[in-house]
Amino acid sequence: MSDAHPERPADEVPPAPDGPAPTTEVEWRRLDQRMLLVNPVQELIRFFPLVIGALVVGRSGDSNFWQLLGIAIPVAIGIVRFWITRFRITTTQVELKRSLIGTTVLTARLDRVRAVELTSSPIHRILGLAKVEIGTGSKGSEEKFALDALAIPEARELRVALLHRAAVEGAPAATELPPAYDEATGVPAPPVPAEDEVLMRLDPGWVRYAPLTSSGSVIAAGVLAVLGQVVEQLGESLFDEEDVLRLVLEVSVAVLIPVAIVVFLVLGAVFSVLGYFVTNWGYLLTRDARGRSLHVRRGLLTTTETSLERERFRGLEVREPLGLRLAGAARLKAVVTGISSGESGSTQLVPPAPRKVVDRVGADLLGYSAPLVVPLRQHGPAARTRRWTRALMGASVVPAAAAVVCWLTGLSWWAVVATLVVYPAAAALATDRYRRLGHELTAEHLVVRSGSLGGERAILQRTGIIGWNIQQSWFQRRRGLATLVATTAAGDQAYAAIDIPEDQAVALADEAVPGLLTPFVAGEQLTSAS
Amino acid sequence: MTEAPVPPTALREPAHQVSSKAPLLWAVGAAFGFLVLAAGMVAVHLLWFELPVWAWPVLAVVAISYVAVMPIVRYRVHRWESTDSAVFTQTGWLSRERRIAPMSRVQTVDYQQTAVGRLFGLASVTVTTASAAGPIRIDAIDRPVAERLVEDLTRRAEAEQGDAT
Numbered sequence: 001m002s003d004a005h006p007e008r009p010a011d012e013v014p015p016a017p018d019g020p021a022p023t024t025e026v027e028w029r030r031l032d033q034r035m036l037l038v039n040p041v042q043e044l045i046r047f048f049p050l051v052i053g054a055l056v057v058g059r060s061g062d063s064n065f066w067q068l069l070g071i072a073i074p075v076a077i078g079i080v081r082f083w084i085t086r087f088r089i090t091t092t093q094v095e096l097k098r099s100l101i102g103t104t105v106l107t108a109r110l111d112r113v114r115a116v117e118l119t120s121s122p123i124h125r126i127l128g129l130a131k132v133e134i135g136t137g138s139k140g141s142e143e144k145f146a147l148d149a150l151a152i153p154e155a156r157e158l159r160v161a162l163l164h165r166a167a168v169e170g171a172p173a174a175t176e177l178p179p180a181y182d183e184a185t186g187v188p189a190p191p192v193p194a195e196d197e198v199l200m201r202l203d204p205g206w207v208r209y210a211p212l213t214s215s216g217s218v219i220a221a222g223v224l225a226v227l228g229q230v231v232e233q234l235g236e237s238l239f240d241e242e243d244v245l246r247l248v249l250e251v252s253v254a255v256l257i258p259v260a261i262v263v264f265l266v267l268g269a270v271f272s273v274l275g276y277f278v279t280n281w282g283y284l285l286t287r288d289a290r291g292r293s294l295h296v297r298r299g300l301l302t303t304t305e306t307s308l309e310r311e312r313f314r315g316l317e318v319r320e321p322l323g324l325r326l327a328g329a330a331r332l333k334a335v336v337t338g339i340s341s342g343e344s345g346s347t348q349l350v351p352p353a354p355r356k357v358v359d360r361v362g363a364d365l366l367g368y369s370a371p372l373v374v375p376l377r378q379h380g381p382a383a384r385t386r387r388w389t390r391a392l393m394g395a396s397v398v399p400a401a402a403a404v405v406c407w408l409t410g411l412s413w414w415a416v417v418a419t420l421v422v423y424p425a426a427a428a429l430a431t432d433r434y435r436r437l438g439h440e441l442t443a444e445h446l447v448v449r450s451g452s453l454g455g456e457r458a459i460l461q462r463t464g465i466i467g468w469n470i471q472q473s474w475f476q477r478r479r480g481l482a483t484l485v486a487t488t489a490a491g492d493q494a495y496a497a498i499d500i501p502e503d504q505a506v507a508l509a510d511e512a513v514p515g516l517l518t519p520f521v522a523g524e525q526l527t528s529a530s
Numbered sequence: 531m532t533e534a535p536v537p538p539t540a541l542r543e544p545a546h547q548v549s550s551k552a553p554l555l556w557a558v559g560a561a562f563g564f565l566v567l568a569a570g571m572v573a574v575h576l577l578w579f580e581l582p583v584w585a586w587p588v589l590a591v592v593a594i595s596y597v598a599v600m601p602i603v604r605y606r607v608h609r610w611e612s613t614d615s616a617v618f619t620q621t622g623w624l625s626r627e628r629r630i631a632p633m634s635r636v637q638t639v640d641y642q643q644t645a646v647g648r649l650f651g652l653a654s655v656t657v658t659t660a661s662a663a664g665p666i667r668i669d670a671i672d673r674p675v676a677e678r679l680v681e682d683l684t685r686r687a688e689a690e691q692g693d694a695t
Contacts, residue, residue: 337660467631467664470541474624487631487661494663503539509630510538516632519613521538 028086028097032151034127039078041123047074087147094134094162096145108145112136114312114338116159117346118305120152125303130155134162135339135346163293163309196295200350200361202283209352210276211269212323219271220264280351285361294334294365296349306346312337314464314490315445316349316362318372318457325455330358334365335460335491347491362459371445371459376438382479383499387434388427395426429453439497439508446486446512448497458495464488468509468516472502484509541628544611544618551650552608552670553601558646560600564593610668612679614686617657619666629666635659636687641680643673655679 044051047070054070080100087096089110096106115135124130129149136145150158281300288295294313296306315335324330332350339347349365350358363369402419405411432452440447446465449457469485476482476499484497484505497508510517568589575581604623611618617636620628640656647653653676657666668679 466635466659466661467629467666469630469663470628472622472626477626485663487659487664489660493661506539506541507537513632516616516630517538517541519615520541520544520611520618520630522540522542523538 026088026090028088030086031082031147032129032149032154034129034151035082035149036079037127038123038129038149039081040075041078043074043078043081044071050074089158089161094145096147106145108134108136110162112338113162114309114336115346116162116307118152118155118159118307119302120149120299120304121302124149128152130305132158159305159307163307164288196286196288198284198286199294199364200283200285200353200357202280202298202351203353204277206329206351206353207273207276209324209327209329210272212327212329213272213321213352214323219275220268223267223271224264276351283351285349294349298351308334308336308339308347312339312490313365313461314488315458315460316365316371317491318358318362318459320355320455320457322453322455324352328355329353330355332358332362333491335458335464335488337464337490339490366445366459368443370442371447372457374440374442374447376440376447376449377504379434379437379439379481379498379500382481382501383437384434386475386479386481386499387437388430391426391430391433392423395422398422437498439500441508441512446495446508448486448495450496450498458492460486460488460495462512464490465513468513469494470505470509486512544609544620546610548605548608548610548668548670549650549652549672549675550605551652551672553605555646555650555652555670556601556604557597560597561593564589564597568593608669610671612682612686617666617683619668621667621669629664631657631659631664631666633683633686634690635664636683636690639680639683639687641676653677655683657683 051070051074054066084098084100085096086098087094089095092111093107093109094113095108098104113134113136117133117135118130119133120130128151130152131149132147132155134145134147147155147158149155278300280298282303283298284296286295286297287293288310292310294308294310296304296308298304313334314337317333317335318330319333320330329352330350331348331352334347334349336347350361359369359372362372366372399416399419399422402416406413406416429452433450436449436452436455438447438449441462444462446460446462447457448460449455465486465488467487469487471483471485472481480502481499482502482505484500485494486496486509487494497505500508506517506521510521571581571585571589600623607620607622607626609620614633616630616632618628618630620626636657637660638656638658640658641653642656643653647670651673652670653673654667654669654671655676656668658664668676671679
């Protein structure tokens with residue numbers, strides 16, 4: 001779809017041109033001057049409790065000395081931070097230096113840059129600034145490599161320079177797949193784009209999926225905990241305690257518990273909706289005109305622009321937890337070399353959205369839709385038995401525990417009977433978990449799916465597989481099953497086909513990465529031994 | 531998808547067994563672990579509360595059978611092989627795990643020898659790839675074998691090109 005050897009774009013900043021490395025030292029640069037405004041404010045916020053303390057102390061004294069000091073120190077720290085920070089970009093690396101008494105120099109090799117993230121907090125946005133965070137995929141370094149901050153246009157230019165160095169130097173860029181829109185994906189072949197190509201734009205209606213994710217209830221729990229603290233502190237002065245007590249006692253537990261649950265659920269829903277808008281407002285997924293990188297822009301207050309290099313792209317994860325799945329929705333994440341999936345949302349491509357949108361974007365990125373929509377091969381009766389055994393064994397813990405409690409406390413045995421409802425739930429879970437197990441090979445990808453409550457369909461580029469682990473527990477061996485794990489340098493580092501019949505595991509691994517297993521195949525020993 | 535004429539359905543075992551001294555090493559390690567546990571139990575018994583009398587024979591039976599059985603079973607399972615194109619290992623005793631990594635994706639080759647290992651003249655070799663889930667460890671092989679293996683692996687991995695991701 002795009003030229004693999006693009007010429008140098010006109011709007012690019014240093015690093016210096018394609019010629020030989022300059023003999024003179026590259027000069028150290030300062031961050032944007034407007035940081036002289038941002039830094040003191042940020043320090044004031046950071047020192048907020050101290051500042052308040054200083055103000056209170058100041059009020060009790062005669063002079064304004066403490067008040068002034070409480071503000072002057074954070075402001076001074078902010079200004080000093082600006083003066084001591086410098087950065088430069090040489091032909092091979094980007095360096096960040098902070099020197100006051102000691103000197104700290106952070107160095108990142110340009111060819112190791114895997115992702116660039118631009119973040120603008122509200123104050124950054126007012127001043128037209130963006131923080132540039134550079135991800136190199138190293139886990140050893142404690143400090144994030146961040147240039148905080150540059151003017152937004154400058155930051156964007158820097159991003160282009162950092163991400164597309166390889167292409168600029170004429171090294172082969174990512175091999176682009178021809179767009180094969182043969183299947184009924186509803187996507188017309190896009191015209192050759194003049195600039196960044198928009199792959200997906202947020203539809204505010206998708207906020208309806210937000211309450212189906214767990215994020216809202218987590219926030220709600222947090223807010224309730226804080227509220228509880230506040231009420232405990234202020235309660236006596238605000239309410240007449242006896243009134244409250246009387247109110248609580250008059251209402252029976254049978255009413256109170258459902259009401260509490262409903263309040264919690266409603267709060268959870270409200271917060272998840274708010275959270276969805278705050279993080280995903282204006283969500284825009286674009287692809288660089290030459291297909292070299294993907295950009296995600298999002299955020300209501302603080303805006304974030306994440307860029308992922310196409311060359312390090314190894315596949316996709318379609319995350320479909322139960323709630324989203326029932327509503328026909330899913331999330332899409334990229335599997336990128338050097339960025340583990342656990343890292344905070346930095347590889348998310350599509351927020352909770354209709355499955356159709358996820359499939360369309362996925363097909364667009366892969367060049368064909370098969371990995372997202374192809375029916376998967378099921379793992380067979382032994383795998384089903386194992387799902388059932390595990391679910392029922394797990395569920396049995398509940399009545400057993402209840403029985404022990406009843407025996408010890410003399411509680412009514414009806415409590416144990418009541419806990420038996422876990423069995424239908426376990427049965428439903430086992431059925432669904434088995435249905436969700438599956439694997440398939442497509443032209444370029446290995447697709448594995450598993451999980452019910454937190455289900456995931458992982459799509460891994462076959463050339464990104466860098467090894468196989470075939471695991472068999474004692475129970476799996478008795479049933480002739482195995483867990484086939486494809487290891488990779490990207491995303492979760494390992495993607496597993498769980499409880500697949502032994503013979504199929506070997507056949508699948510052999511077909512996915514031809515030749516690797518050949519010398520070790522049973523029966524081949526005589527012919528291949530030399 | 532191209533259908534292979536006869537898709538392979540099983541792997542053979544890796545060619546080489548670990549050192550015949552390996553069971554001894556594992557037994558010593560396991561016995562040492564049980565000694566530490568027993569010492570802890572004695573400390574609890576003397577300092578905090580009395581342990582039931584049957585705890586001691588139970589510990590002895592479990593320890594002796596584990597130390598006797600585990601190394602033998604493990605010795606039958608643990609195998610390894612290194613070809614020009616890949617490393618292949620089999621480990622475990624109750625559970626089994628087979629790991630295969632292509633030589634083209636090998637990033638580092640490490641050689642380790644523990645204090646007890648030195649006593650028996652044993653060493654282990656760990657091959658890592660760019661995946662955090664991919665290290666392959668060949669445990670308890672004779673030192674000369676391990677040294678030769680490291681040399682071979684390093685040479686073969688160097689011969690391959692690319693950034694191994």
